[in-house]
Amino acid sequence: MCSDGDRRGGALKGGSGLRTLTLQRSLLAHNQTLAADLRRRFAALSLPVVNLLASPGAGKTALLEALARRCGGEGVAVIVGDLATDLDARRLRQAGLTAVALTTGQACHLDAAMVQRGLEHLDLGSLQLLVIENVGNLVCPAAFDLGEGRRLVLLSVTEGEDKPLKYPALFQSADLVAISKSDLAAAAGFDAALARQHLQQVAPQAAVVSVSARTGEGMAALAAALGLSADRGR
Amino acid sequence: MHELSLLLALAEQVQAEAQRHGAIRVLAVELRIGSLAGVDADALAFAFPLAMAGTAAADARLHITWLPAIARCRRCGHRFGVAGGVGPCPRCHRHGADLLQGRDLHLHSLTLDP
Numbered sequence: 376m377c378s379d380g381d382r383r384g385g386a387l388k389g390g391s392g393l394r395t396l397t398l399q400r401s402l403l404a405h406n407q408t409l410a411a412d413l414r415r416r417f418a419a420l421s422l423p424v425v426n427l428l429a430s431p432g433a434g435k436t437a438l439l440e441a442l443a444r445r446c447g448g449e450g451v452a453v454i455v456g457d458l459a460t461d462l463d464a465r466r467l468r469q470a471g472l473t474a475v476a477l478t479t480g481q482a483c484h485l486d487a488a489m490v491q492r493g494l495e496h497l498d499l500g501s502l503q504l505l506v507i508e509n510v511g512n513l514v515c516p517a518a519f520d521l522g523e524g525r526r527l528v529l530l531s532v533t534e535g536e537d538k539p540l541k542y543p544a545l546f547q548s549a550d551l552v553a554i555s556k557s558d559l560a561a562a563a564g565f566d567a568a569l570a571r572q573h574l575q576q577v578a579p580q581a582a583v584v585s586v587s588a589r590t591g592e593g594m595a596a597l598a599a600a601l602g603l604s605a606d607r608g609r
Numbered sequence: 610m611h612e613l614s615l616l617l618a619l620a621e622q623v624q625a626e627a628q629r630h631g632a633i634r635v636l637a638v639e640l641r642i643g644s645l646a647g648v649d650a651d652a653l654a655f656a657f658p659l660a661m662a663g664t665a666a667a668d669a670r671l672h673i674t675w676l677p678a679i680a681r682c683r684r685c686g687h688r689f690g691v692a693g694g695v696g697p698c699p700r701c702h703r704h705g706a707d708l709l710q711g712r713d714l715h716l717h718s719l720t721l722d723p
């Protein structure tokens with residue numbers, strides 16, 4: 376994508392009263408500018424920020440609850456996008472995390488402006504980790520930079536091994552992929568080797584862990600990858 | 610999908626450019642969109658007049674140039690066309706290619722009157 380600002384003026388040509396203005400500007404230019412502002416703000420605080428993305432019901436909130444159970448919720452805040460309710464935010468608070476609900480209405484993704492509004496409710500200086508739980512959707516959120524440092528994408532075993540191939544844009548943008556609900560793998564007939572092969576094809580850059588919010592499998596590895604230690608806050 | 614929200618952002622950009630250049634009307638809007646950008650042509654065409662209503666581009670025509678997805682092999686540098694996900698390199702058969710083009714969502718040009 377081209378950055379905005381560099382070609383503000385555009386190139387004009389034409390006679391006869393009509394002019395062609397060439398801009399070559401990203402439609403997402405405004406979001407990219409806001410996201411860059413956020414990224415600078417997070418960097419100034421050395422605050423790690425994770426954009427958590429997955430399909431509806433893949434276990435995003437459950438994973439954060441499990442992390443809170445394991446590591447304690449102190450110093451960890453979640454900005455959570457939810458279409459119509461604040462149910463996720465309430466679950467997260469119940470688990471001991473600080474949570475801000477962004478009620479997105481019909482929006483199919485979070486954008487940087489929404490995150491900026493969410494930040495008004497947080498004391499960033501007191502945080503060690505900020506997680507942004509995106510709207511459940513494997514398509515739209517991929518295009519919207521939220522100023523995050525890393526993207527964590529969940530692939531739940533009940534969705535099937537083919538999702539990385541069907542939704543490559545999202546998986547290609549992942550830094551970390553967690554295969555979630557691993558306790559259900561046998562029941563779902565999930566072929567973990569095949570899923571990892573597909574991830575290797577589409578997203579060779581991403582580290583892959585297998586996790587269960589239910590049994591705690593893989594949670595230590597995930598917590599470590601996110602920079603949380605098990606005894607933190609105890 | 611978020612075609613409408615993309616077009617609302619577009620409407621703001623178009624209106625600002627029309628004002629900056631003293632144009633009364635915008636006659637045409639040309640977008641360049643990658644085939645993997647995740648937007649749908651029909652949804653764009655449907656939402657375009659809704660998003661542009663009340664701006665200088667209210668009656669503008671929408672032109673979309675679709676850009677094919679192209680990847681480059683990290684190993685051997687071969688460039689190849691991509692449909693769906695980026696698969697192995699057709700020349701050296703290795704995985705790991707970078708998408709050079711295909712996710713583009715660009716406002717390319719405007720036709721202004723005067």
Ligand SMILES: Nc1nc2c(ncn2[C@@H]2O[C@H](COP(=O)(O)OP(=O)(O)OP(=O)(O)O)[C@@H](O)[C@H]2O)c(=O)[nH]1
Nearest residue numbers: 430431432433434435436437511556559587588589
């Ligand atoms: N067995 C099992 N069930 C899980 C696990 N993680 C989540 N679930 C269940 O999956 C369902 C969805 O979990 P959520 O955490 O709400 O999923 P989500 O991705 O946050 O959903 P949305 O925010 O609505 O998109 C719930 O019924 C959870 O109990 C897991 O590791 N194992």
Ligand SMILES: [Mg+2]
Nearest residue numbers: 435436463508
């Ligand atoms: Mg949730």
Ligand SMILES: [Zn+2]
Nearest residue numbers: 682685698701
């Ligand atoms: Zn090659």
